Amino acid sequence: MYAAAPRLAGGSRTGLALGAGLLAGIALQLQQAALAVWWVYAVFVLLAPALYARVATKRIASARVQCLVLIAGLAFAWGLTGLRAVVFVNQALNPALEGRDVWVTGVVADMPQATEAGVRFRFAPEEATLDGQPVRLPALLDVGWYTSAYNAQAQLPELQRPPADVRAGQRWRLQLRLKAPHGSANPHGFDYELYLWEQGVQATAYVRATASAPVPQLLGQTWQAPVALARQWTRERILTHVADARSAGLLAALVVGDQRAIDRNDWDVFRATGVSHLVSISGMHITMFAWAATLLAGRWWRRSVWLCNRLPAAHAGWLLGVTLACAYALFSGWGVPAQRTCLMLAMVVFLRVVGAHWPWPWVALWTAVVVLMWDPWAMLQAGFWLSFVAVGILFVSSVATNSGAARADSTGTGGQNDQESGMAAPQRAWARFLHSVCGLWREQWVITLALAPLVLLWFGQVSLVGLVANAFAIPWVTLVITPLSLAGVLWPEVWTAATGAVALLYAALDGLAALPWATLNLPLPPPALGIWAVAGGVLLVLPLPWAVRAMGVMPVLACLLWRPPLPAEGEFSLLAADIGQGNAVLVQTAGHALLFDAGPRYSLESDAGNRVLLPLIKALDVQLDTVVLSHRDTDHVGGAAAVLMMQPQAALLSSIDPQHALQQLRKSSRCEAGQRWVWDGVDFEVLQPPAGAYEQQPALKANALSCVLRISNGRQTALLTGDIEAPQELQMVGDPYTASKLRADVLLVPHHGSKTSSTPEFLQAVQPRHALVQAGYRNRYGHPAAPVQERYAAVGTHLVLSPRCGAARWRSAEPQNVACMREDERHYWAHDVP
Structure with missing residues (x-):
């Protein structure tokens, strides 16, 4: 080029x-x-x-x-x-407005997203009042309007009024409960706060929909979001005309960029086969759209002599192609990858129009400059690096291949043109076709090999069937499914053909994903090692002598063979995950791992297991030996099903009743005081509940049956307590044997810091150096309660709150320190919790 x-x-x-x-x-x-x-x-x-x-x-x-x-x-x-x-x-939400009920009048700024939990939408405030006085709000809010069914599941039964039919461009007057953007902070986890920062969102909110709250008022339909309204109308047409839910979800994602329409299980298939980039509005879709639009526009322009005299057809085709591609990107939601691709295309077209013949390093460099000057925070996105590394590799390999072919032809050793000159026209066409197919296959192979270390660095997973899957899926999605999907906007009957094409795609991908060796899952390497491995992968595919290429093998192997460090023999570590209102603590010894509780269920479609714990366990390359569920409350077992399904070898120890749904997934053993085992020189012992507590009449509530686990190596001790309350604490303090076991260096604060727990007698017996509080930011229970915090201060305990700390890691080899994710990896866009 x-x-x-x-x-x-x-x-x-x-x-x-x-x-x-x-x-x-x-x-x-x-x-x-x-x-x-x-x-x-x-x-x-x-x-x-x-x-x-x-x-x-x-x-x-x-x-x-x-x-x-x-x-x-x-x-x-x-x-x-x-x-x-x-x-x-400086435009962020005033902290004084958090948790307050503010009347806000504004416009729905984007296409609402319907979920089982209700509906979410971006809301642009026009005016806001608190107690009759005007207040200033950020320019864009992320608003949830929840159904009563979801909120009962999430233990918010006061929200009862279901959401209305919210449409883009509508002006509403709503009573909103506001909150600063706050997400979980876990190793290798999704940075929700950076995501909202890039989206321009500086506050989240939910609609106050109690029976006693004022009714939200629809003030009318505006035309302030015409593109979003058209997208919403198109999505509804797709969902109406396409009966198959899987096909409808994929078509909605390709046409209007609604990735939430794709089921979570289908996303697992796409990731396992390495085709996730094809099923959203990615750079490839927009680039192919631009290529087709350029071809058609150029042919149309050439039909007019008058137009060609004003502007060359090639230039007109390029300009119209990139313009139409940007229009498609805008209609598909104008996501960050779409913006990035449009800027890249505009840069390339500009260079062509002005006749600048820049070498490819210049093009890559200044395209990256243009993209990042537009959106500097794109540099922190995986898509940015995957795109530019892939393009750079293709430039290098294609330049080398073309140069080699030119040298071969000039010396007569290539011979392809000479051979083709003696062929019949059909033979020449077939030869060119085979040559193109081989070229595409070679490019896909080069890209797959070169990007594997980079994909591993970002996601910890490499698809081993990705080369085969993409060889079929790229042309099928790009040349068949996407054009049919777009044509159906004008002629809905075409979506029937698109549904058949989607069914073939799913059949192929499901078969590949079901193979036992479909993916290679490895722990996420440190950034420095990952960058070294990426450099090695690029070196392997560059058109250099094999002696030089072989130097890339060592860094790639180092990345593949790397494993996270484990505690030494006789030592152990705790990782209290940041999962909101709930408990989830990962315990590791030299050769074993245990998960104490599995966090909450966030909604009917999301839980701590899928969102936090499984990515964390995968990134750390952990195989669980035991899962301990302290009791049956949703904030402790909400993510257990997901974890148990992905960790089939793990035993289950719990106080859940025999009729609990989890018993169908994994038969549990009762946790009873006196149970004990030793892993790698570390002693594990259950201190609560007594065996007779399960048959006690009247039956004890779930909190009273919480499992209490003591972990000790003889020098340092940790105590994990679940939701025990004052009677259970006093019972352990009153028992001579148990009381002798309570002294601990680190304590998982009982019941998240509720006023019903952490009695003075219990704290005097434990005397913890550190106390971990796993609670949600601005949770409705007020955990940890102020009196409880004062009790811990009175005994000189360092209180570690997960909203401020993020994930907390403690090691028995360094008992004086608790490492906080939010402190160790501090960024200015992160929420500064007061």
Whole structure:
């Protein structure tokens, strides 16, 4: 596509230095834990152009000049990115409004997302009042309007009024309960706060829908969100005309970008077969759409002599193609990957129109600069790196292949053109077709091999059937399903044919995903090792001598063979996951692992098991030996089904009753005081409940039957307590044997810090150095209660709250420290919990 890179002149080297500096400045700013004051960034933004103007005009591009240009670009990008972040932060939700009922009048700004839990939508406030006084809100809110069925499941029975038919562009007057964006912070977990930051959302809320609350008021339909309204109308047509739910979900994702329409199980299939990039509005879809639109527009333009005299047909085709592609991206939701692709296409088209024959490193560099100056935080997204690494590899391999073919033809050794000249026309066409197929297969193989370390670095999973799956799925989805899906918008009957095509796709992918060796799951490596492995993977596919390529094998193998460090013999570690209102603690010894509780169920379609624990367990390469469920409450067993299904070897120890649904999945053993076992020199003992408590009449409530697990290596001790309350605490304190076992270095705070637990007598017996509170941010129960916090302070205990700490890790080898995820990996976009 572009000429091979010539020997760069001084001006070219200056351009490369400037582009590298801009990228380095953005990367450096994204590493900041906290933002500086605005004028610091402003100074860098103002002074950097002056420095560049002073040195970039030098005729001789010396190393000193290039260094100064790089510094100027770095300073400008660092300051501009920081200044944008400061402006955005200053528009955040006032903390004084959190938990308050605010009347807000505004417009539904995007296509609402219907779920089993209710409906979610983006809401653009126009005016807001609190107690009759006007207040300022962020420009965009993420609002949930829940059904009574969901809220009963989530223990919020006061929300009873079901949501109305919310449509994009509607103006509503709603009473909202506001909250700052707050997500869980776990190792290798999804950064929800960064996601909302990139979306421009600075507050979340839910509609106050109690029977006593004022009725939400629909004020009318506006035309402030016409594209979103058209998308919603199209999605409803798809769901109405397509009876098969799987097909309808995929078509809705391809046409309007509604990825929530795809079932979670189908996403598992797509990830296992490595085709997730095809079933959302990705860069490939938009690029193929642009290619087709360019071809058609160019042919149409050539039919008019008058038009061709005004603008060359090639230029017109490129411009119209990228314009139509951007329109498609806008209609599909204008997601971050779509924005990134449109900017890349615009950059390439601009270079073609102005006749700039840049070498591919220049194109890749300055396309990345344009994309990141538009959205600096895209640098933290996997899609950004996957896209640019893939494009760069294709450029290198295609340039090398074309150069080799040209040399072969010039010397007469290639012979392909000579051979084809003697062929009949059908034979030549067939030969060109085979050559194209082989080229596509080679490109897919090169991309798959080169990106495998990068995919492993981001996701901890590589599809071993991805090459075969993509060889079929890429042309099938791009050339068959997507065009049929789009044509159905104008002629719904076409969706019938699209449904058949989707059925064939699912049949092939289901078969591949069912293979026992379909995926390779490995622990997520440290970033430095992952980057080294990515460099090795790229080196393996570059058109270099094999002796040089072989140097890439070592870093790739190092990444594949890496395993997370485990406690030494006789030591153990605790990882209290950040799962909101609930308990989930991962315990590891040198050769064994135990999960104490499995967190809450968030909704009818989401729980802590699928959202937090399974990704964490997979990233750490953990095989559970035992799952302990302290008792049957939803905030302790909500994620257990997902964990047990993915960990079939794990035994289940619990106080749940014999009729509990989990018993059908895994028969449990009762936890009873006196049970004891030893793993790798570490002693595990159950202290509660007594065996007779299960038959006690009247029957004890679930909290009273909570399993209490003591873990000790003889030097350090941890006590995991579930939801025991004052009677159980006093019972253990009063029993001489149990009381002698209560002293602990770290304590999982009983009942999340409820006022009914953590009695003074119990705390005097335990005297913990650290106490872990697993509770949700601004939870409705007020956990941990203020009196409870005072009791822990009175005994000199370090209280660790999960909303402020995130995931907390404690090691018996370093008993004085508790590592907090939010503190160790601090970012300025993260919620600063008061």
